[in-house]
Amino acid sequence: MKKKIPLTGNAAFAEAMRQINPDVVAAYPITPQTEIMMTFAEFVADGLVDTELVTAESEHSAMSACVGASAAGARVMTATSAQGLALMHEVVYIASGLRLPIVMGVVNRALSAPINIHCDHADTMAERDSGWIQIYSETAQEVYDHTILAIRLAEREDVRLPVMVCQDGFITSHGVEPVEILDDEVVKKFIGEFKPWNPLLDTDNPKTYGALDLFDYYFEHKRQQFEAMKHVPKAYEEVAEELSKITGRKYPKVEGFYMDDAEYVIVVMSSTAGTTKHVVKELRAQGKKVGLLKIRLYRPFPKEEISRLLEGKKAVAVLDRAYSVGAEAPLFCEIKSALYDVKAKPVLASYIYGLGGRDTPPSLIRSVYEDLMNGNISKEEKYLGVRE
Amino acid sequence: MSLKGWKELPPGGVILEAGNSIKYKTGTWRSIRPVWNKDKCINCFMCWLHCPDGSILVRDNKVSGINYDYCKGCGVCAAICPKSAIEMKPESLFEEGEKK
Numbered sequence: 001m002k003k004k005i006p007l008t009g010n011a012a013f014a015e016a017m018r019q020i021n022p023d024v025v026a027a028y029p030i031t032p033q034t035e036i037m038m039t040f041a042e043f044v045a046d047g048l049v050d051t052e053l054v055t056a057e058s059e060h061s062a063m064s065a066c067v068g069a070s071a072a073g074a075r076v077m078t079a080t081s082a083q084g085l086a087l088m089h090e091v092v093y094i095a096s097g098l099r100l101p102i103v104m105g106v107v108n109r110a111l112s113a114p115i116n117i118h119c120d121h122a123d124t125m126a127e128r129d130s131g132w133i134q135i136y137s138e139t140a141q142e143v144y145d146h147t148i149l150a151i152r153l154a155e156r157e158d159v160r161l162p163v164m165v166c167q168d169g170f171i172t173s174h175g176v177e178p179v180e181i182l183d184d185e186v187v188k189k190f191i192g193e194f195k196p197w198n199p200l201l202d203t204d205n206p207k208t209y210g211a212l213d214l215f216d217y218y219f220e221h222k223r224q225q226f227e228a229m230k231h232v233p234k235a236y237e238e239v240a241e242e243l244s245k246i247t248g249r250k251y252p253k254v255e256g257f258y259m260d261d262a263e264y265v266i267v268v269m270s271s272t273a274g275t276t277k278h279v280v281k282e283l284r285a286q287g288k289k290v291g292l293l294k295i296r297l298y299r300p301f302p303k304e305e306i307s308r309l310l311e312g313k314k315a316v317a318v319l320d321r322a323y324s325v326g327a328e329a330p331l332f333c334e335i336k337s338a339l340y341d342v343k344a345k346p347v348l349a350s351y352i353y354g355l356g357g358r359d360t361p362p363s364l365i366r367s368v369y370e371d372l373m374n375g376n377i378s379k380e381e382k383y384l385g386v387r388e
Numbered sequence: 389m390s391l392k393g394w395k396e397l398p399p400g401g402v403i404l405e406a407g408n409s410i411k412y413k414t415g416t417w418r419s420i421r422p423v424w425n426k427d428k429c430i431n432c433f434m435c436w437l438h439c440p441d442g443s444i445l446v447r448d449n450k451v452s453g454i455n456y457d458y459c460k461g462c463g464v465c466a467a468i469c470p471k472s473a474i475e476m477k478p479e480s481l482f483e484e485g486e487k488k
Contacts, residue, residue, distance in 0.1 A: 220394035
């Protein structure tokens with residue numbers, strides 16, 4: 001029996017964690033992720049899970065504890081945001097390099113300086129090359145579903161890679177929404193029992209993790225990681241299909257909204273996709289041929305689907321809630337690259353929006369569609385909602 | 389020893405064989421080699437005492453040679469020897485097969 005309860009995005013992640021009942025969770029509180037660990041710590045204290053909760057003294061230590069526990073053979077989860085993720089940075093690479101299937105909730109938040117606690121995607125974009133799978137969530141429901149999906153994906157024999165389940169800080173993380181929760185038993189059955197590979201605690205077969213890997217083998221181990229990432233699209237589709245059968249919800253890598261006959265398209269990730277859907281419906285009511293392409297799986301980048309869905313469109317605006325100072329914005333850059341091999345190339349426009357939690361109301365999204373429809377497109381990126 | 393390709397390696401660089409560091413012959417790093425002259429040696433053990441790799445071999449309380457598997461060629465033994473019984477020679481002088 002499915003039940004619908006009001007939850008914040010943070011509580012939805014914590015609820016999924018409770019049902020997953022990981023062996024080890026290591027954490028350090030950081031805004032806006034704090035609520036995840038506060039809620040989960042209550043579950044531990046109340047005996048609802050038998051997780052070993054490691055309260056570390058920093059995020060660097062938290063991820064290190066996760067790496068140690070995962071190598072030991074445990075099912076491991078954690079959560080972080082912004083500066084915390086940045087502090088984890090070196091260990092983030094170690095987790096993926098050692099091929100440990102850790103699942104981490106990332107509540108997206110701007111990176112300092114100046115100090116800011118609100119949403120943008122600068123933190124996870126900085127980790128996009130770290131070898132972690134990245135899934136971006138539009139709603140609290142997606143946070144819940146993606147978390148359960150992520151466990152299965154990370155632990156696939158042909159994948160063995162860590163996963164970040166991202167959501168928008170304060171927007172999704174603290175906004176209350178109705179979330180449909182699966183039965184504990186259903187989740188337990190779906191994720192199954194974790195069978196670790198080469199666990200350190202298998203003391204009859206001693207082994208070494210994290211040995212020096214110089215010019216003789218480092219490249220080969222990276223090659224293995226690249227290969228594992230190439231297995232993800234197929235693995236993702238299989239796991240998503242399986243979960244869809246239980247929930248009735250679809251989780252395509254990229255989600256098209258009114259895309260079939262759309263001529264003017266916005267590409268965006270996370271909660272702003274919700275705002276854009278609202279604007280698309282309004283403009284469709286006026287007979288405008290507009291559509292939305294929401295990127296759910298950002299790593300590995302679903303290049304083929306994107307180029308197929310955007311081919312032949314008149315104009316496409318890519319909205320980045322992140323930046324690359326001195327270069328094109330990350331999502332724009334990759335969309336542009338994905339369209340290189342396409343014959344009928346749409347005109348492309350780059351918009352940077354919502355940095356540091358700057359509100360992105362429907363009026364701003366509408367202005368982007370108007371730019372596309374009026375041919376008001378420049379080579380330079382535009383800044384949505386910044387004061388001149 | 390031939391190196392393995394990426395398809396043959398355990399993922400994540402995990403080493404499944406415990407205690408295999410003994411197979412890692414650090415002597416391959418050496419570019420100059422200490423050559424010990426038994427006739428000049430007075431068995432003072434200064435070289436044995438100073439060798440950072442424990443590569444001076446001793447048998448029956450006498451220096452018996454040098455373990456080239458682990459000697460990195462630092463030259464401390466030659467520098468410390470009071471009788472110049474150890475001479476550092478470039479590895480290029482020795483046959484490839486002789487270099488362990």
